[in-house]
Amino acid sequence: xxxxxxxxxxxxxxxxxxxxxxxxxxxxxxxxxxxxxxxxxxxxxxxxxxxxxxxxxxxxxxxxxxxxxxxxxxxxxxxxxxxxxxxxxxxxxxxxxxxxxxxxxxxxxxxxxxxxxxxxxxxxxxxxxxxxxxxxxxxxxxxxxxxxxxxxxxxxxxxxxxxxxxxxxxxxxxxxxxxxxxxxxxxxxxxxxxxxxxxxxxxxxxxxxxxxxxxxxxxxxxxxxxxxxxxxxxxxxxxxxxxxxxxxxxxxxxxxxxxxxxxxxxxxxxxxxxxxxxxxxxxxxxxxxxxxxxxxxxxxxxxxxxxxxxxxxxxxxxxxxxxxxxxxxxxxxxxxxxxxxxxxxxxxxxxxxxxxxxxxxxxxxxxxxxxxxxxxxxxxxxxxxxxxxxxxxxxxxxxxxxxxxxxxxxxxxxxxxxxxxxxxxxxxxxxxxxxxxxxx
Amino acid sequence: xxxxxxxxxxxxxxxxxxxxxxxxxxxxxxxxxxxxxxxxxxxxxxxxxxxxxxxxxxxxxxxxxxxxxxxxxxxxxxxxxxxxxxxxxxxxxxxxxxxxxxxxxxxxxxxxxxxxxxxxxxxxxxxxxxxxxxxxxxxxxxxxxxxxxxxxxxxxxxxxxxxxxxxxxxxxxxxxxxxxxxxxxxxxxxxxxxxxxxxxxxxxxxxxxxxxxxxxxxxxxxxxxxxxxxxxxxxxxxxxxxxxxxxxxxxxxxxxxxxxxxxxxxxxxxxxxxxxxxxxxxxxxxxxxxxxxxxxxxxxxxxxxxxxxxxxxxxxxxxxxxxxxxxxxxxxxxxxxxxxxxxxxxxxxxxxxxxxxxxxxxxxxxxxxxxxxxxxxxxxxxxxxxxxxxxxxxxxxxxxxxxxxxxxxxxxxxxxxxxxxxxxxxxxxxxxxxxxxxxx
Numbered sequence: 001x002x003x004x005x006x007x008x009x010x011x012x013x014x015x016x017x018x019x020x021x022x023x024x025x026x027x028x029x030x031x032x033x034x035x036x037x038x039x040x041x042x043x044x045x046x047x048x049x050x051x052x053x054x055x056x057x058x059x060x061x062x063x064x065x066x067x068x069x070x071x072x073x074x075x076x077x078x079x080x081x082x083x084x085x086x087x088x089x090x091x092x093x094x095x096x097x098x099x100x101x102x103x104x105x106x107x108x109x110x111x112x113x114x115x116x117x118x119x120x121x122x123x124x125x126x127x128x129x130x131x132x133x134x135x136x137x138x139x140x141x142x143x144x145x146x147x148x149x150x151x152x153x154x155x156x157x158x159x160x161x162x163x164x165x166x167x168x169x170x171x172x173x174x175x176x177x178x179x180x181x182x183x184x185x186x187x188x189x190x191x192x193x194x195x196x197x198x199x200x201x202x203x204x205x206x207x208x209x210x211x212x213x214x215x216x217x218x219x220x221x222x223x224x225x226x227x228x229x230x231x232x233x234x235x236x237x238x239x240x241x242x243x244x245x246x247x248x249x250x251x252x253x254x255x256x257x258x259x260x261x262x263x264x265x266x267x268x269x270x271x272x273x274x275x276x277x278x279x280x281x282x283x284x285x286x287x288x289x290x291x292x293x294x295x296x297x298x299x300x301x302x303x304x305x306x307x308x309x310x311x312x313x314x315x316x317x318x319x320x321x322x323x324x325x326x327x328x329x330x331x332x333x334x335x336x337x338x339x340x341x342x343x344x345x346x347x348x349x350x351x352x353x354x355x356x357x358x359x360x361x362x363x364x365x366x367x368x369x370x371x372x373x374x375x376x377x378x379x380x381x382x383x384x385x386x387x388x389x390x391x392x393x394x395x396x397x398x399x400x401x402x403x404x405x406x407x408x409x410x411x412x413x414x415x416x417x418x419x420x421x422x423x424x425x426x427x428x429x430x431x432x433x434x435x436x437x438x439x440x
Numbered sequence: 441x442x443x444x445x446x447x448x449x450x451x452x453x454x455x456x457x458x459x460x461x462x463x464x465x466x467x468x469x470x471x472x473x474x475x476x477x478x479x480x481x482x483x484x485x486x487x488x489x490x491x492x493x494x495x496x497x498x499x500x501x502x503x504x505x506x507x508x509x510x511x512x513x514x515x516x517x518x519x520x521x522x523x524x525x526x527x528x529x530x531x532x533x534x535x536x537x538x539x540x541x542x543x544x545x546x547x548x549x550x551x552x553x554x555x556x557x558x559x560x561x562x563x564x565x566x567x568x569x570x571x572x573x574x575x576x577x578x579x580x581x582x583x584x585x586x587x588x589x590x591x592x593x594x595x596x597x598x599x600x601x602x603x604x605x606x607x608x609x610x611x612x613x614x615x616x617x618x619x620x621x622x623x624x625x626x627x628x629x630x631x632x633x634x635x636x637x638x639x640x641x642x643x644x645x646x647x648x649x650x651x652x653x654x655x656x657x658x659x660x661x662x663x664x665x666x667x668x669x670x671x672x673x674x675x676x677x678x679x680x681x682x683x684x685x686x687x688x689x690x691x692x693x694x695x696x697x698x699x700x701x702x703x704x705x706x707x708x709x710x711x712x713x714x715x716x717x718x719x720x721x722x723x724x725x726x727x728x729x730x731x732x733x734x735x736x737x738x739x740x741x742x743x744x745x746x747x748x749x750x751x752x753x754x755x756x757x758x759x760x761x762x763x764x765x766x767x768x769x770x771x772x773x774x775x776x777x778x779x780x781x782x783x784x785x786x787x788x789x790x791x792x793x794x795x796x797x798x799x800x801x802x803x804x805x806x807x808x809x810x811x812x813x814x815x816x817x818x819x820x821x822x823x824x825x826x827x828x829x830x831x832x833x834x835x836x837x838x839x840x841x842x843x844x845x846x847x848x849x850x851x852x853x854x855x856x857x858x859x860x861x862x863x864x865x866x867x868x869x870x871x872x873x874x875x876x877x878x879x880x
Contacts, residue, residue, distance in 0.1 A: 128487055384578070
């Protein structure tokens, strides 16, 4: 009978058992609390948006899931065109379009929750995954100083979540790269191709990038005079490298961002200028960020983002620039657990377990458990009819440290026999003293 | 240009703006913390399960959403048969089937998150809604004392969430109703019809129920001798009403449940026996619960559940009885807000806002803000280039209570001019004293 059903999870859709779920919840809580300290407010948009809106903002129809009822015989049209969101950015654009008259700009929101992409199933790729995003949206303008908040936030979050791992936020400005490309005679419509090649520099190395530049037909000077450029990490060293306006604008913006981060008192151990950071996504137009774990470069960027000029004009007719970052939580945590950077904890879910040795002691156990709960303690009573040994087996399996046994004698004497499951020590504790015993 | 897009949310898919989202998060946190105190562990199953499994456990194919990529030209079969979960119970059954060899029974889990139902769109009905479930699953057996935990948990949760509202958990046992029905000659295969009619007693009144009983062809004695039965709330009054085995078993179970709740010290103001509670769902076989707000009976049950004999034998081949409850969070909160039982709060999302009067003061503001954040304070700096009046307009709109202004003079004197936005009072506070000022 059981053979008829394949009970495994569908490919790409993750499941979190208690140990993973606890870490996931701790990460979400830490990330959300940090976002809030920097003035971001939570919004939760629907998991479902209209198909035309997702496609209208550049969604890939091969990756977007549409909803269709298995049996749709009542012909209720209101179900059609419903699609699962593939990120938090398009829903933000729609949210701002819906509420622009009530919102106060700059509008700072965070969004944490699942998004869906119908990608080909493969190891480490999820079709449902949690993303944690913040964005600051301006009405027509948004001061460049906002861009300095992002590295500070990334650094605070990962100092809390990965206190034993060195990481670095790499910061660049796409205007610098654009100005650089123009300087080497790359036409506007080939800058995207240039950035895409450059984006792989850390991954494939300098020689391969040079080869790809030549294959793309770019100016050979790029591979001689040009390549040295990307090694610099001080603005003073590159300030006069190109004199076109967009390059100089990028330099000035990056300078402001770096100076502001310094002024905030953020340790410079955790951020650097990296002129190779390009970010694949088209819509970034200024500051860009990536974050790497020093000892786990192979994981790629663990938190990325950037500045964009136009969040939602397609929906609102208004130009709203923004800056934001995103943490791909599900994928990141799964990678970190696999790389043993994050360890699952074996802590029991209980602080205390009562075991009634005889059924007659169950009411007393239930009463004392209820009293302990009022102090915030996580308590359970083993209620099944089993032999005492089996009851202790249960306590062993769930890994609870303290077990309180009550049998006829304890009932009469109004005591609990508390056993430390690690040391095996036993002690009779007065019923009224159990709370204090657990505190100490 | 904006006219081309309909940016409203799709019908039945809810959106939570910051004020609603804060309440939603507070409820989820309170509910989860209470569940944990009673020994429940969190699991999060995928939002997507296999179609054959959802249908196999009795899902309604008219209400289940299947996923289909908008463009499916690569013919990747791994996307087909993926469907959105419609509750937490079938996913729990699948989870237990997948993990039964690792789990320790009784297995107590909680699940909080969205489920999807492709219902006809109408006011107050959601197609995506959060449910908060707990279940205790036994392997082959599960002691009846577990059923006493549920009312205690419901009561603790709503005492915390709705401290000013009276509510009552109504408890019954379907074996009592079944025994009652058998006693009045209702055949086994009509008991479901009997329970469905009875379930509406509070809603439609006694006369209408009598009429329906007669229309259904039930024994007329049911309407004379029988109807008095449902008014009793003490077991001693009904113990000898019927003498068949199933009735007596129900009485005994309900007695144990009520006694155990009493022994736990739960105030009897918040629970009662109610012999009319039947619960529509087929799979309940023993104890059943509903919860009502005394002053808002029209909202229906705000938390329901019960005991069932068979969670997952269709997937596992094993009999696993369970008992559980569910809170339909999205619908409930939306009703409570509409009924003004729950009020949205106007609290600002910030504790403090720095306003640089001149651009030259921005770095100092950024630095002090960063220092304040280390104490857990929610702080922001207004960074846009606007006139001072506009900056205060922003502070007004976001409702922040304290604003710290720094201009050239403050910069020089190393002070912050703190303005209480409610009283209009202003005070110069030393930079180093801002933390203490906010504490007091």
